[in-house]
Amino acid sequence: MEQQRTVSGSSQSPRSPPSQPYLSVSVTDPVKLGNGVQAYISYRVITKTNLPEYQGTEKIVIRRYSDFVWLRDRLFDKYKGIFIPPLPEKSAVEKFRFSAEFIEMRRQALDVFINRIASHCELQQSDDLRTFLQADEETMERLRSQETGIFKRKPADFLQIIKDVQTKMSDVVLGKEKPVEESNAEHEKLKHYIFELENHVAEAQKHAYRLVKRHREYGESLSDLGRAFKLLGACEVNALGKAFSELGTKSEAISTKLQKEAHHLLLNFEEPLKDYVRAVQSIKATIAERANAFRQHCELAETIKLKEINLDKLMLTRSDKVGEAELEYKELKAASEEATRRYETIVRRMNEEFLRFQEEKTNDMGIAFHEFAKGQARLANGFADAWRSLVPKLDAYSSVSQ
Amino acid sequence: MMDSENQGFQEAHLYASKDEMESLVLDDPLNDNKSHSNYRSAMSSLSDHNHPLSSSVPVVAAPADSDPLLAPPPYRDFGGGVGAAADSSYLDPPSYADVIFSPFDADNPGDFNGVESPSQRSENSASFSRSLSSSSSEYIKITVSNPQKEQEMSNSLVPGGNTYVTYLVTTRTNVPEFGGSEFGVRRRFRDVVTLSDRLAESYRGFFVPPRPDKNVVESQMMQKQEFVEQRRVALEKYLRRLADHPVIRKSDELKVFLQVQGKLPLPTTTDVASRMLDGAVKLPKQLFSESAVVAPHEVVQPAKGGRDLLRLFKELKQSVANDWGGSKPPLVEEDKEFMEKKEKMHELEQQLSNASQQAESLVKAQQDMGETLGELGLAFIKLTKFENEEAVCNAQRVRAANTKGLATAAVKASRFYRELNAQTVKHLDTLHEYLGLMLAVNSAFSDRSSALLTVQTLLSELASLQSRAEKLEVASSKIFGGDKSRIRKLEELQETIRVTEDAKSVAIREYERIKENNRNELERFDRERHADFLNMLKGFVLNQVGYAEKVSNVWSKVAEDTSGYVKESS
Numbered sequence: 027m028e029q030q031r032t033v034s035g036s037s038q039s040p041r042s043p044p045s046q047p048y049l050s051v052s053v054t055d056p057v058k059l060g061n062g063v064q065a066y067i068s069y070r071v072i073t074k075t076n077l078p079e080y081q082g083t084e085k086i087v088i089r090r091y092s093d094f095v096w097l098r099d100r101l102f103d104k105y106k107g108i109f110i111p112p113l114p115e116k117s118a119v120e121k122f123r124f125s126a127e128f129i130e131m132r133r134q135a136l137d138v139f140i141n142r143i144a145s146h147c148e149l150q151q152s153d154d155l156r157t158f159l160q161a162d163e164e165t166m167e168r169l170r171s172q173e174t175g176i177f178k179r180k181p182a183d184f185l186q187i188i189k190d191v192q193t194k195m196s197d198v199v200l201g202k203e204k205p206v207e208e209s210n211a212e213h214e215k216l217k218h219y220i221f222e223l224e225n226h227v228a229e230a231q232k233h234a235y236r237l238v239k240r241h242r243e244y245g246e247s248l249s250d251l252g253r254a255f256k257l258l259g260a261c262e263v264n265a266l267g268k269a270f271s272e273l274g275t276k277s278e279a280i281s282t283k284l285q286k287e288a289h290h291l292l293l294n295f296e297e298p299l300k301d302y303v304r305a306v307q308s309i310k311a312t313i314a315e316r317a318n319a320f321r322q323h324c325e326l327a328e329t330i331k332l333k334e335i336n337l338d339k340l341m342l343t344r345s346d347k348v349g350e351a352e353l354e355y356k357e358l359k360a361a362s363e364e365a366t367r368r369y370e371t372i373v374r375r376m377n378e379e380f381l382r383f384q385e386e387k388t389n390d391m392g393i394a395f396h397e398f399a400k401g402q403a404r405l406a407n408g409f410a411d412a413w414r415s416l417v418p419k420l421d422a423y424s425s426v427s428q
Numbered sequence: 429m430m431d432s433e434n435q436g437f438q439e440a441h442l443y444a445s446k447d448e449m450e451s452l453v454l455d456d457p458l459n460d461n462k463s464h465s466n467y468r469s470a471m472s473s474l475s476d477h478n479h480p481l482s483s484s485v486p487v488v489a490a491p492a493d494s495d496p497l498l499a500p501p502p503y504r505d506f507g508g509g510v511g512a513a514a515d516s517s518y519l520d521p522p523s524y525a526d527v528i529f530s531p532f533d534a535d536n537p538g539d540f541n542g543v544e545s546p547s548q549r550s551e552n553s554a555s556f557s558r559s560l561s562s563s564s565s566e567y568i569k570i571t572v573s574n575p576q577k578e579q580e581m582s583n584s585l586v587p588g589g590n591t592y593v594t595y596l597v598t599t600r601t602n603v604p605e606f607g608g609s610e611f612g613v614r615r616r617f618r619d620v621v622t623l624s625d626r627l628a629e630s631y632r633g634f635f636v637p638p639r640p641d642k643n644v645v646e647s648q649m650m651q652k653q654e655f656v657e658q659r660r661v662a663l664e665k666y667l668r669r670l671a672d673h674p675v676i677r678k679s680d681e682l683k684v685f686l687q688v689q690g691k692l693p694l695p696t697t698t699d700v701a702s703r704m705l706d707g708a709v710k711l712p713k714q715l716f717s718e719s720a721v722v723a724p725h726e727v728v729q730p731a732k733g734g735r736d737l738l739r740l741f742k743e744l745k746q747s748v749a750n751d752w753g754g755s756k757p758p759l760v761e762e763d764k765e766f767m768e769k770k771e772k773m774h775e776l777e778q779q780l781s782n783a784s785q786q787a788e789s790l791v792k793a794q795q796d797m798g799e800t801l802g803e804l805g806l807a808f809i810k811l812t813k814f815e816n817e818e819a820v821c822n823a824q825r826v827r828a829a830n831t832k833g834l835a836t837a838a839v840k841a842s843r844f845y846r847e848l849n850a851q852t853v854k855h856l857d858t859l860h861e862y863l864g865l866m867l868a869v870n871s872a873f874s875d876r877s878s879a880l881l882t883v884q885t886l887l888s889e890l891a892s893l894q895s896r897a898e899k900l901e902v903a904s905s906k907i908f909g910g911d912k913s914r915i916r917k918l919e920e921l922q923e924t925i926r927v928t929e930d931a932k933s934v935a936i937r938e939y940e941r942i943k944e945n946n947r948n949e950l951e952r953f954d955r956e957r958h959a960d961f962l963n964m965l966k967g968f969v970l971n972q973v974g975y976a977e978k979v980s981n982v983w984s985k986v987a988e989d990t991s992g993y994v995k996e997s998s
Contacts, residue, residue: 219818226811233804240797247786247793254783261776266958269965384823391827392993395834399986402841406980413972420966 049075049144051159053089053137056129066090067129069136073159085160091116093158094136096170100154101143106315106368107375108149109383111142112304127289131297138301142386148375206324207317216380217313224306231299238292245284252277265423272419280412287405294397298390309383316376319369326362333358568601568671570686572664575656578616592616593656595663599686605678606687613689617642618696620663623685625697629729631676632875632938633945635868635953637669674952707737714738724927724934727886730878739885746885766943769950770873777866784863787856791849798845805838830990837986841979848975855971858964862957869953876946879939886932893928897921 055070073085094113102110114135117128143149157169208214252274259270333355340348572595580590598612624639640662647655667686671677684693714737726736731743808831815828897918904914 230807233807236800240800244793247789251786251790254786258779258783261779384821388823388827396990396993399983403980403983406976410973410976413969416969424962
């Protein structure tokens with residue numbers, strides 16, 4: 027594995043000696059709060075750490091889904107270029123039903139989310155993460171609702187300049203219809219790969235979801251058949267009656283196995299595939315950010331050139347506007363350098379992230395496939411054992427009637 | 429939570445990908461072409477039912493070296509072929525010996541139906557699971573094939589004439605009465621209706637297998653070819669059931685049907701309208717003559733369906749009297765045991781119908797499992813291909829390899845589910861078969877009821893005739909020397925009474941005969957049903973066990989291969 031992890035981020039208590047830095051988080055204990063439309067689920071987020079930046083070794087806070095969204099948005103904004111771990115969908119509809127299964131799936135997904143952040147070498151250092159893991163609930167609520175306000179107050183004069191430039195520049199000066207795009211072959215390949223990958227994984231996930239349904243339907247039909255056989259057995263006499271009745275009972279028992287397996291499949295196979303799709307979508311968002319950054323970097327570079335020319339002109343004519351222009355030029359230069367820096371950071375990060383992503387997904391899929399296969403084998407064995415147990419009985423019944 | 433619209437897939441995409449699948453190569457294609465061909469044969473036997481499998485899973489002979497993972501091959505048209513014996517669609521399920529799998533035998537897939545080969549199939553006994561009668565060395569094997577359009581000649585008002593379809597009915601037998609070992613005749617559906625009606629008349633009280641429906645609506649709605657094929661299968665099943673019945677297989681009607689070339693020499697059934705017309709013609713004579721008597725020979729057939737309207741009315745009156753009248757009929761269904769049996773049969777029919785429905789749902793569910801697993805496998809194969817093509821780092825290649833392992837397993841498992849299902853269908857088909865036979869049972873019971881009604885009617889009639897005779901005697905004795913006209917009337921009446929007495933005796937004999945037939949048939953039915961259902965259950969269970977083991981193997985391997993990824997936590 028090529029990853030460099032400074033801190034282990036598993037959700038269990040670390041076995042490493044206390045001198046090793048560790049940060050371990052778990053999302054547990056979902057509780058439904060509120061009523062009707064206002065209902066939501068709260069989770070307990072337990073942090074265990076020995077990092078000095080954190081207050082104490084263990085902290086428990088209560089968080090809800092929108093808090094996680096806040097964290098994700100902040101990280102996305104601050105750590106451009108990094109593939110921020112994805113969150114489960116908002117899902118307005120299912121929320122109302124709040125089935126136990128839905129709640130468990132969401133909890134699992136949130137747990138995975140926070141742990142990926144905690145084990146990412148850059149993201150784990152984030153202030154926002156610390157806030158998320160430690161702030162009291164009122165503070166969290168305040169932060170959450172101030173979401174939009176914070177962005178406006180950002181100290182980035184650079185950002186402002188960049189944005190101004192963008193609005194002025196676009197089509198007029200550059201005179202291009204096509205938006206500025208990188209001509210980086212490797213990046214092109216990546217884009218193509220990511221877009222195609224999403225399609226493939228999404229299709230696999232779709233079938234996985236259907237498979238879960240099929241398990242449930244199969245279970246139901248076996249249960250119904252079992253019942254029908256039992257009734258039929260009641261019509262028949264002696265050995266045949268018993269045979270039907272026992273088969274019916276067995277059929278109903280097997281049906282239970284199928285329902286169990288359906289649940290297991292949903293949580294351990296379909297959900298990881300879904301997560302895979304989300305992860306790819308997150309990368310797409312990062313790709314878009316990179317494109318933005320590249321555009322800004324280009325546009326500012328163009329602007330600088332024009333300003334230079336203008337400045338030279340002014341200097342030649344010894345205009346009194348020189349001073350002003352010089353100042354403006356300096357500001358723009360700084361902004362341009364900033365934009366270039368941002369762009370290059372994104373590029374660097376993306377290269378590292380790509381490898382990390384591939385490793386992570388190979389591992390995730392390895393686990394998912396294993397769980398899937400294990401579950402299917404378990405199911406098939408259950409079937410075989412259950413049905414097999416009937417064979418000697420049926421043999422006995424056949425010989426009796428002969 | 430699943431929003432498939434986002435993914436922009438259309439169903440067409442799936443079909444395209446099935447074609448794609450043909451060009452994909454997997455590591456170890458299964459060489460179990462034999463079981464594939466049995467799957468084919470199993471599928472084709474479904475085309476007469478509304479089985480979920482019959483329309484959506486078409487069938488073809490897979491060439492021996494083709495990729496056995498080819499998904500739905502094109503439907504093969506059985507209609508046009510000549511030399512149908514080998515193409516016979518109705519095939520036997522494997523015997524239990526075949527069904528018993530050796531466990532962990534994933535690499536020897538031929539074991540399952542290895543015994544079955546095309547040549548052997550045609551040797552096997554014709555009907556599913558029904559035990560042949562005791563003289564089991566005798567056989568009658570019937571095949572229906574080669575449907576052809578023919579023209580009805582002349583005397584039709586429609587210019588150009590009527591067309592109809594004939595089928596080739598081939599019989600292979602060693603029964604000496606046939607005087608031949610192999611022969612074939614051409615018959616049309618109308619002939620089958622005739623055969624069925626004549627059998628119903630001759631074998632009252634027997635559980636005569638019901639003939640296929642006329643399906644008038646369907647014949648208009650369906651594609652001609654499809655309908656003809658459906659009918660061909662149904663006819664074959666029907667004739668085989670007849671040949672299976674220990675008494676009916678010896679009947680003249682059947683013999684004649686199977687053997688006599690050209691026009692079927694059985695009296696045809698006239699339609700209801702002309703019967704009514706004939707009856708209406710007779711009616712005035714019956715009403716105005718004093719001797720409105722049922723001839724003894726007519727008494728052996730039920731009133732309904734005959735031309736004797738008067739008799740029909742009388743029996744109807746009697747049945748109303750039975751149901752609503754205060755007085756009990758002179759002869760009553762005294763057999764409590766029979767009444768109980770009737771109740772039981774009714775209950776059985778209900779439960780059979782229910783079980784039959786649930787069996788169909790099970791088959792559908794199994795089919796869906798197989799299908800979805802296959803689609804999942806296919807999606808993963810595409811993903812594997814994609815990752816391999818685009819791989820820039822090792823993690824991708826490793827993942828691609830893992831994905832391939834999963835995909836292969838999924839496709840294999842999908843195959844197994846489909847095979848499992850094909851066999852399940854055959855086994856659970858027994859439920860459908862017996863459900864069909866319940867019609868025969870009901871019809872035999874109603875033979876008995878109508879025979880009883882005839883007897884009751886005759887008894888009432890006799891009673892009323894006798895009381896009339898008494899009254900006449902009393903009246904005429906009051907007149908000295910006798911009333912010539914009254915005496916004559918009395919003589920006529922007494923003659924009528926004698927004839928009616930004869931009819932009554934015949935009717936009672938007939939009723940007793942039918943009762944006896946009922947009893948014997950019921951016994952046979954119970955015995956055979958018992959054996960057949962036990963066989964069905966056993967076959968079903970063994971089938972499930974066998975395939976469960978195969979599926980388990982496939983997945984165990986993948987679980988093993990990916991065991992390195994197991995989380996340390998759980």
